[in-house]
Amino acid sequence: MILNQNKKRKVFAIADLHLSGGQNKPMGIFGEHWDNHWDKIKENWIKKISDDDIVIIPGDISWAMSLDDAGEDIRELNDLPGRQILIKGNHDYWWSSYSKVSEVLSDKQIAIQNNSCKISDIVIAGTRGWVCPNSQEFKEQDEKVYKREAIRLELSLQEAEKKADKKSALIVAMHFPPFALDKEPTLFTEIIEKYSPDCVVFGHIHSPKIAKSLEGDINGIKYVMAACDSIDFDPVRIL
Numbered sequence: 001m002i003l004n005q006n007k008k009r010k011v012f013a014i015a016d017l018h019l020s021g022g023q024n025k026p027m028g029i030f031g032e033h034w035d036n037h038w039d040k041i042k043e044n045w046i047k048k049i050s051d052d053d054i055v056i057i058p059g060d061i062s063w064a065m066s067l068d069d070a071g072e073d074i075r076e077l078n079d080l081p082g083r084q085i086l087i088k089g090n091h092d093y094w095w096s097s098y099s100k101v102s103e104v105l106s107d108k109q110i111a112i113q114n115n116s117c118k119i120s121d122i123v124i125a126g127t128r129g130w131v132c133p134n135s136q137e138f139k140e141q142d143e144k145v146y147k148r149e150a151i152r153l154e155l156s157l158q159e160a161e162k163k164a165d166k167k168s169a170l171i172v173a174m175h176f177p178p179f180a181l182d183k184e185p186t187l188f189t190e191i192i193e194k195y196s197p198d199c200v201v202f203g204h205i206h207s208p209k210i211a212k213s214l215e216g217d218i219n220g221i222k223y224v225m226a227a228c229d230s231i232d233f234d235p236v237r238i239l
Helices: 037-048 067-078 098-104 142-163 187-195 208-213
Strands: 011-013 054-058 083-087 109-112 116-119 122-127 169-174 199-202 216-218 221-225
Touching: 011 169, 054 122, 054 169, 054 199, 067 098, 067 109, 083 122, 083 169, 098 109, 109 116, 109 122, 116 142, 122 142, 142 169, 142 187, 169 187
Parallel strands: 011 054, 054 083, 083 109, 122 169, 169 199, 199 221
Antiparallel strands: 116 122, 216 221
16 A cells, blocks of 8 residues: 555544543543543644544544433534544444444544545544453453454455555554554454555553553554553544
């Protein structure tokens, strides 16, 4: 794949916004750096992102428990500049189905679930992902979900491949990292490497030190952590 050379359209990512969704879940309980985190994100977002840019949001968007309750958070996102690509996270309980979520999004917001999208010469695929087998948290009951998410990633990338051409940049977005801390191969990385994306972006991990250790180039593929607390609540440019 060839990276996008159009300087007018930049691609950013920021995950784990954890907007309130009408829930009483102050994020400050996770540390003082989370105080007023949404205000920090908006300030940084507006400074660097234009309407021509793309912002990938890889999951844990809102604490809402229903789509109606998530509506205010979706509208607040819509008020910010840039095209927005949304991926479901493990805490996005409001995300009931692709069709229902798509109905409430604006024309500049796109949900990805078993599919992909193309904006100009940028093709984006992805899925939520799950805990990987080498993780300490992995339990027997996680195996089924892990394999199902791998199938969903393949479906998304199969569709993306049909949309891409020689000038396209391919980005994979996941909520969970596609590997454990040891960065050993997983079903996710095996699938990713088949399609040779320019970048894989993810979030979920809320220990900045651990989160940053998951970044880097592996087998020629760039992996980027975008959990908002690991990037100081400032959208990170990935292309």
